[in-house]
Amino acid sequence: GFSMMLWGNRPSIYSLDILTPGGEYIPRIPARMNENQDATFIFEKTRISIDYQMIQTPAGDQMILLRFTNPSPGIWRFRVYDVMKPSAGFHIWLPMEHFISPGTFFIRSNPDTTVLGPANAYPLVSVTAYNVADDSIYINASRGFNRLNQVEPKIAAPGVNIIAPTLTQEFAPFTGTGTAAAHTSGIAAMMLQWGVVYGHYPDLDTTGVRDYMIRSARRDPDLTYPNTQWGYGILDVFNAFDILQS
Template identity: 35%
Template sequence: DVKLVLEAARVQVEYHFPVEGSGGQLTIIRILGATPGVWTIQLHGDILLNGSYQVWLPMTGFVSPSVEFLAATPDYTVTCPASALGIICCGAYDSANKSLYAKGSRGPAWDGRILPDMVAPGVGVRGIYPQGPGLMSGTSAAAAVLAGTCALLLQWGVREGNDPSMGTYQIRAYLIRGCLRRADMEYPNNQWGYGAIQLMQTFHLMREL
């Protein structure tokens, strides 16, 4: 915790090494009481492997909306837990006009893996709020649609005995196999993954196995 000489701000720096799962280093920088304006953060490494690094601001709601990077990129914005190994990472798209949800995060993951794995409807999704039915948009809504899709696959596989050992890896493979893909796009990519989920097509293709 250091107080700057010419500013009223205080700077806190935390180092976490090694990070579980990656073995990399995580550095958290907090600037408390920052004077409004443009701030520059310079990094100096003691041991450099390739000199690459990624920097993220806190998630929406944890920092003022006026705080932003001057030269931000939409790539590498899929973060934990969506970037963890052994899960299904879901993006969002508008099923009405087949366009990508503009506010969704994009891959690749921090280690270069292509993410998301696939996209699900995430614009104008009907759901239940505390006050009653309503519409919601975002990757959280898309993740809920994907979770329901996974539940139906588990019912088919485990409950009905078609694939009793079904788990995350099998579900991911089945869903990827049935994804809808456009002819003018190369898959997988860091916006659409392997395409848009289509459960009926997944079931049709599974019957052919």
């Protein structure tokens, strides 16, 4: 099975109905405090647990969680209702890659607003990946901004075909935003070593490191920053140290 989450922007109040691949219909489930239902079907072996959370802390927005057990193959349809006009907007997410089968996806999806926790937590440096060979963004990287319209990702770092050591004491190419995050972590450690350990900037902390990375990022003059793919630009360690020493 898998889970699916709907996050509704306040002050809207959302509810939904369900149409199965076989044509069975679950009418609109009203939005009520702590509404929990288990939906079963006559011709489908699927079971759906539906959990309405009207105020999800700390954001204060509504969340609807759907858990699917033995989901039937085919197209599932969900109609979302909002009692407020115009709607404040909502987002629906499926689990990330490797946590869901490749055949489960939205037919009409949006690649933006796909940066999720923990990358959008404060005050982390959320990192996307790009290919240093041609300065292209890594196609499978999540895109911003987050659902609260805060700038995520913050920075882009090398993350495609990066040669790195393995657990078997060999070297192999790695690709992904995790690779880019490791690259960024190493640069952050260098900056803290220079500032705190060597005494050049004793008050430098992780928030300061993040801000210096943002200010020193390399930016394409043909693009507007920040943007949903590159954040504030490409990580530039040399420019970061130039600004630190100026």
